[in-house]
Structures are given as C-alpha cells and as structure tokens.
Amino acid sequence: MTTGFFEGLTPATFEGADSTNPMAFHHYNPDEMVMGKSMKEHLRFAVAYWHSFAWEGGDPFGGPTFERPWHPQDDMGRAKMKADVAFEMFDLLQAPFFCWHDADIRPEGDTLAESIARLDEITDYFMAKMEGRDIGLLWGTANMFSHRRWMSGASTNPDPDLFAYAAATVKSCIDATHKMGGQNYVLWGGREGYETLLNTDMGRELDHMGRFLNMVVEYKHKIGFKGQILVEPKPQEPSKHQYDYDAATCIGFLRKYGLEGEVKLNLEQGHAILAGHSFEHEIAVATADGMLGSIDMNRNDYQSGWDTDQFPNNVPEVALCYYHILKAGGLGQGGTNFDAKLRRQSLDPHDLIAAHIGGMDICARGLKAAAAMITDGGLENALTKRYDGWDAPAAKAMLDSDLASISADVLARGLDPQPRSGRQEMLENYVSRFV
Template structure:
C-alpha cells in the first residue's frame, strides 16, 4: 500500500529518444561502459535532507512546500516521510541513499529520547531495505542546525558540546554500520569561526584533529569496513570554515596523522564557493590520494551562496567524471545528488523529474568522459608537454643540486625556448565530445 504522494507515477525506465520528463533518455543502468555497467560507475545516491526534509525556504522567505510530514515533530510523521522516501527511491531506481540523523528522526527532549527516535527509524529502514536492491552510501550527523551547534561541534569552546558531538557521531556510525553503509561522512557545518576576536584557532584545530582520530579509532573498534570521508566547504554558515577545500583538508589530515585513514567527499557547489572548478577539487584530491566520493549539484553563478541546484551542464559534469575515471573511479564512493528543488517547484512530480534529468546529465557526462579517454588526445598532449622530463638529463637534475644545475645552465649557449600550452586546441578537443 502506497502513500499516494506521487499519484500513479510509474518507475522511471530507460527509453532513449522516446523518453518523456519522467523517464531516462541517457541513463541506461545496465549499459556496459569501460567493462562494467553504467550504474557501477555512477553509483547514484539520493540525499534524504534536500529531497524530503527541506521545506522550500530561503534567506528571504519561509517554507513553500506542502508536505504531509511537515512539521517534522513526531514519529508518526517521520515514518510517513520514510514511506514517501522509499516510494521515491523505487520510482528512481538509484542504488543508494544518504541521510543525516536529524533528517530522519524528530528531535527529542533529551539525547536519550532523540536516540530512541533515531533507533526506531533505523529499525524501520532496516525493514524497508530487506526486500529492496538498495544500499546506504553514507550516513552522517547534522551538527549545525540546532542552536547547540552555533559555535561548532568538535571545535566548540564548551567541552560539553564536544561530548554531545562525540555521542552523536557514535550513534550515527553505529547506525551506518548496522545498515551496511559504504562510507561515513563528517561535514564540518560550523567547524570554523565568525571572528578571530573570540577564537583560539590552534586549540580548535587540535580538538577537531583529536575528534577525527576518535572517529577513526571507533571505526576500527566496531569493525566498520567503509571509508571515513570529510566534506570540504569554504564558508556559509561560518565566515571561515577549517575544511575550506581539498588542499586545506589534506594539510589538516597530514598534521593529525589521518591522510591514510580519511578521504574526501567533494561537492561541486562547495568547489565554486572556494573559487575553484569541480574538476580542480577532484584532480587535487586524486593527486593527493584522498578522492572518496562526490556530491553532484551546481550553484547559480550569479549568486554568491550555496544554491544546491540539480546539475544541468554536461561539459562541467564530463570533466568531473574524466578526472574520476583517470583516478580509477569512486571506489566505495558514489554520486550523491545533494540538490534541492527550486522553491517554486511545488509538485511531487517535480522531485522525480529533477532527479531523472540530473541522472541523464551525469550519464551523458560519463559517456563524454569515456570518449575523451578513448580518443587519447588529452593524454597525448600531456605526454608531449612533459616529454622533456623523461630524458636521462632531466631525471638526473632532480637528484642533483643547485651548484651542478647552475654550471650546466651557464655552459649553455642560449636559454630555454617557450612552447605553446595549446589551451584553445585542447578546449576545442573537449568540445568535440560534449
């Protein structure tokens, strides 16, 4: 028996050129791509928070969505939300979903009551997953919405909040492990500062580093085989967040001895806020050995904040998957749609159409990325550009010193001759495939 929230909609299927707004024109989950099904490259996940918990507000206006489980204050409504969530999962057929604890259970009057609510919903999830080919990509804790987190979680100046944060993450890791989740994510949220006038940055970073070490220690204690992920974001809600971007996170992981234990969950919208492209963040994480998973969305380029829109640019998505494929794929990670409807998109059908379109965009981007790899033009250009470094003389120079290098340069008749980077030619090459 269904809730009736989505009316008489049928599950989305691949129909190619004949597809309407609720079927796939490009995402064919079983199509073989580079030796494995498309679904195993993309590993789609649906974000419980934006799809089911978000009410349609913005900084200048309140909720616009009419959902029968709002306000999110009782277990009855939490279970109704779960019923609708799994109906949505059935319609889309994606292999994974993701949640924060606060998305799926109502807040209790005490930690113990919130935990009872949480565990009851996890029981409910377990029942629903039993007969579905659906998995948990990752779980995480919302440690940013409630006022207790206004000064951070692990970085809070109040040790009682640190303790509350540790207890919260423990329960979420336990639930993720119980549901056979493939990753566990920590998103800093408010792990940062509004002003340095009241911030001891050194102490806060040390506390954050110790907290993340506790997470890793607990992972091994309970036998969780998934990957621990940290999600970079430069600002909003904090003025400056300690997990600013991929490079900053890697420096943090190195300082606290975690670079072999923790990887990154990268989001397109966060990359833009940091002044980067998505492919930059992916390539950086891949080069440093910490590429874990991605949140696929986009920002409005005319707005200076995190608008979390569904992806619709095949060229941007193609370059993201190009670097993912070159790095060997996403491993235990996946493509999570951390995206929300526009507040004027009121109908339940809009939620289905938004995900269908995003999945199609990713499928097109993946195929374009594969075509670029098979063409080999970008690889050939890189090989040619760095060919000088493959000579015995160049390799010997790296094991030399300044005095020897100086002597070689002085002995030369002329200096180096600049060579074209061929950027426009390479951009044109990419455009042949997207």
C-alpha cells in the same frame, strides 16, 4: 499499498535520446556498459534525504513553500510516513543508494537519549523497507550545525561539554550507519570554523578537531565498520571561515594529524565554486593524492554567489569531473550523491522525480563523454607531449642535483629556452567534440 504521494507515476525507464517523455531516462541506462562496467556501477547514484524530504522550501528571505503530508516533522509517525514516501521515490528512480543526516530522518528528542532512541527506531524501519529492494546506504552523517547548541562549533566548540555531546552524537550515527551496512560515514564541519578571530584560539580548535577525527577512526576500527570515513570541504557558509576550506586544506589537515591513511574526501561541486575552484580542480587535487572518497553532485547559480544546491545541467563540467574520476580508477566505495534540491517554486511531487531524472541523465552523458575521451586518448597524448622533456635522463638527473650544479650547466651550455604553446583553445575544442 502506496502513500499516493507520487500518484500516477511508474518507475522511470530508459527510453533513449529521441524520447520526449519527461519522466523517462534519455541517457542513463543503468545496464549499459562503459569501459567494462555498467553505468549503475560507475555512477552509484544516491538520493539526499535532507533536500528531497526534510527541506521545506524556505530561503533566507522567506519561509516554507512546500506543504507535505509529513509536515510538521515533529513526531515519529510522520517520520515513518516520510520514510514511506522516500522509499517509493527510490523505487521510481531505481536509485541504488541514499544518504541521511540524523536530523533529517528523526525528530529531535527532549534529551540526547531520546534522540538516539528515535534514530535507532527509524533506522530499523528503514532496514525493514530495504529488505527485498536493491538499495543501500551510501553514507550517514550527523547534523551538527542546525540546532542552536552548535552555534560555536561541535568538535571545535570552546565548551568541552559541547565536544562531549558531539562525540556522543557522532557515535550514535556511526552505529546506525554500521547497522545499515553503510558504505561510508561523512563528517561535514559546517560550524567548525570561526566568525571572528577576536574570540577564537585557532590552534586549539584545530587540535581538538584533529583529536575528534582520530577518535572517529579509532571507534570505526573498534566496532569493525568497513566503510570509509570522509570529510567534506567547504570554505564558508554558514561560518565566515571553515577549517575544511577546500580539498588541499583538508589534505594538509589530515596529514598534520596522521589521518591521511584513514580518511578521504567527499567533494561537492557547489562547495568547490564557493572556494574559488572548479569541481574538476577539487577532484584532480584529491585524486593526485589518492584521497577521493565520494562526490556530491549539484551546481550553484553563478549569478547568486552562494550555495544554491541546484541539480546539475552542464555536461562539459560534469564530463571533466568524471574524466578525472575514471583516470583515478573510479569512485570505489563512494558514489554520486545528489546534494541538490528543488527550487522553492517547484511544488509538485512530479518535480522531485523529474529533477533527479534530469540530473542522472546529465551525469550519464558526462560519464560517456569522459570514457570516450579516455578511449580516444587525445588529452593524455597532449599531456605526454607537453611534459616529454622530463623523460630525458638528464632532466631526471637534474631533480637529484643542486642549484649550483644546475646553474653551472646552464651557463656552460648557454641555454636560452623559448616557451611552447599550451594549446589551451585546441584542447577545449577537443573536449567540445565529445560533449
């Protein structure tokens, strides 16, 4: 028996590029083999519970536009109704994974103990629905940014009682993720930063954040959780400045606190743009250090200048992201989570399914283009040729030399090196052949 929320819809199937059916896959064929693995195994799609079911359609200038049968989201009966609809959607999309924050899936209790009990109850309800379905939890996390208690941060809060409350909250969410067989656990520090340095002891806050993350790792090992611990970079919004600014900042933070072997990154396209980077850049930074854990796929509106969390629609951008992912060996335990939401004018349940179908198709096209470029080898050959001078014995030896010796050699040989073209436009044209 279904809820009737998605009335008239049947599970989306692959119909091919010539199909005009808006509720069918045109490019995502989960069983299609790409570089020795199925698309399903490569992409590991996940649905974000918060945007798809908990978000009510508000924005900074207006209230909710969505009217769902589980609104208001303030009791366990409606939380279970929301879960019933969510799993119907997972079935319609044949999605292999989903993700949640605690606040998405259970209403806030009057006490932390009540909130934890509700989290246990709803995750037990999830697990019963997961039986017999081909779906798993990609990751769980704690929302420590929405409630007013978190206005000055969680692990970086100047009040030690808030640090303690955050620790208890995260423990409950790791426990729930572990119970559900989650592949990862994510920490996003939406309020781990500052509004003004006039009232901020940055060094102390960073030390507390580093100790908190070490506690998370210690607890992971204590309970035998096999998932990855991930942190998610974002430069600002909601805080003026967040300590997890971008991939490079996070990697430096992890090294400072001895966590580089324990924690990886969950990277989001929209957050990359807010940091002044491309998603391709952030993925390349993470993969260069072996720190890529998982990705949140979405896009920003480049005219708005803020985090709009739209579904992806740019194949060239997506293709270059998967190019670096494939070169690094794939997503492993991570996946492609659609941290994306409908526009507040897209009111119908059918819009929610169509948006995910479109995003999955865009990712499938990007994956196939990336695989084709790797197989062809054009970009790799261009890189090899550009750096081939460093393969010479003298060049390798120079890296073990010193400035004085190098200078003497340059003068003795009368070196007058001339620049070589980077051939950027030719390489951009190359990529265009595949997308």
